[in-house]
Amino acid sequence: MKFTWSYVPPLVLEAAIRHRVFDVLDAGPKTVKETAEATGASERGLRIIMNVLVGLEFLAKVDAGRYALTPESAAFLVSTKPGFQGGILTHASRQLIPKWLKLTEIVGTGKPEAAVNQQGAGVEFFQQFVTDIFPMSYPSAKVLAEHLQLKGDAKVLDLAAGSGVWGIALAQSSPGVTVTAVDWADVLPATQATVRKFGLTDRYTFVGGDLLEADFGHGHNVALLGHILHSEGEARSRKLLKKTFDALAPGATIAIGEFLVEDDRSGPLGSLFFAANMLVNTDEGDTFSFAEISAWLKQAGFVDARLLDAPGPAPLVLATKS
Numbered sequence: 001m002k003f004t005w006s007y008v009p010p011l012v013l014e015a016a017i018r019h020r021v022f023d024v025l026d027a028g029p030k031t032v033k034e035t036a037e038a039t040g041a042s043e044r045g046l047r048i049i050m051n052v053l054v055g056l057e058f059l060a061k062v063d064a065g066r067y068a069l070t071p072e073s074a075a076f077l078v079s080t081k082p083g084f085q086g087g088i089l090t091h092a093s094r095q096l097i098p099k100w101l102k103l104t105e106i107v108g109t110g111k112p113e114a115a116v117n118q119q120g121a122g123v124e125f126f127q128q129f130v131t132d133i134f135p136m137s138y139p140s141a142k143v144l145a146e147h148l149q150l151k152g153d154a155k156v157l158d159l160a161a162g163s164g165v166w167g168i169a170l171a172q173s174s175p176g177v178t179v180t181a182v183d184w185a186d187v188l189p190a191t192q193a194t195v196r197k198f199g200l201t202d203r204y205t206f207v208g209g210d211l212l213e214a215d216f217g218h219g220h221n222v223a224l225l226g227h228i229l230h231s232e233g234e235a236r237s238r239k240l241l242k243k244t245f246d247a248l249a250p251g252a253t254i255a256i257g258e259f260l261v262e263d264d265r266s267g268p269l270g271s272l273f274f275a276a277n278m279l280v281n282t283d284e285g286d287t288f289s290f291a292e293i294s295a296w297l298k299q300a301g302f303v304d305a306r307l308l309d310a311p312g313p314a315p316l317v318l319a320t321k322s
């Protein structure tokens with residue numbers, strides 16, 4: 001029974017985000033009627049979902065029937081705040097759940113209906129999504145930049161750049177950093193838009209194409225692979241790591257952001273769920289353990305595979321080209 005209504009929290013959160021409930025309560029506590037006036041949504045709808053959000057501890061009932069944000073919703077669900085994580089939730093009902101409804105058939109065949117690791121479905125899926133997940137990785141990218149302490153002219157290769165979040169944090173950390181960002185050509189406008197927003201366009205080169213076909217150039221000091229191995233799957237990830245190794249200068253660092261699983265795949269639950277998300281959305285995708293990724297890195301030629309703790313759901317795996 002515990003799981004019967006498990007799909008309710010993300011859908012209630014999505015509805016509240018889309019109706020700007022957290023945004024209007026950020027200005028101060030409100031009654032349902034005041035929230036309805038501020039958002040244009042129905043009083044009945046808001047009353048019911050706002051009570052669910054109280055039960056989930058994303059809202060609190062304060063005096064005189066007013067509802068207030070809790071510290072967690074104030075930090076992560078107000079769209080104007082830098083920590084806003086609602087982007088990933090607003091994809092649930094339109095982009096993810098419709099595909100998950102086919103899970104029984106997908107388990108039967110082992111194949112998704114549409115695979116986002118392929119350019120056609122992938123471009124449509126990622127064009128907006130990459131910008132929405134920028135806040136998920138930006139704090140980790142800042143930690144990586146702090147850890148690497150890049151100085152002078154450093155060349156960074158940002159693979160599957162998406163919003164450009166990883167390369168942007170490194171470019172911000174030192175004026176000599178230049179970035180080569182690789183992604184499908186039709187997703188690169190999203191990368192370019194974010195890079196422009198941060199005023200970094202003159203330090204960027206953009207390369208459009210499939211990761212196993214695009215020209216990575218050579219002599220890079222850092223390679224960034226943020227949330228890409230899970231959709232590529234083992235065979236393509238191994239090829240990608242070898243290709244990345246060849247594009248790096250001696251002494252360079254590779255940094256991989258991933259939702260890791262325990263060696264025996266008994267947890268953490270979020271990474272096991274994400275493996276199922278890869279089953280639903282990709283041809284060969286999965287989540288992997290530190291031991292598995294370390295072995296692939298070693299086979300590609302890297303040494304000293306290690307973990308860097310980072311804020312958020314994904315630690316970083318680092319290794320060195322000796």
Ligand SMILES: C[S@@+](CC[C@H](N)C(=O)[O-])C[C@H]1O[C@@H](n2cnc3c(N)ncnc32)[C@H](O)[C@@H]1O
Nearest residue numbers: 126130160161162183184187209210211226227
């Ligand atoms: C989950 S997003 C990650 C974006 C970014 N690195 C981050 O951590 O936020 C995956 C990105 O990889 C790109 N991508 C996926 N498969 C690709 C492929 N085979 N060739 C080129 N780009 C690919 C997608 O367009 C998307 O921008």
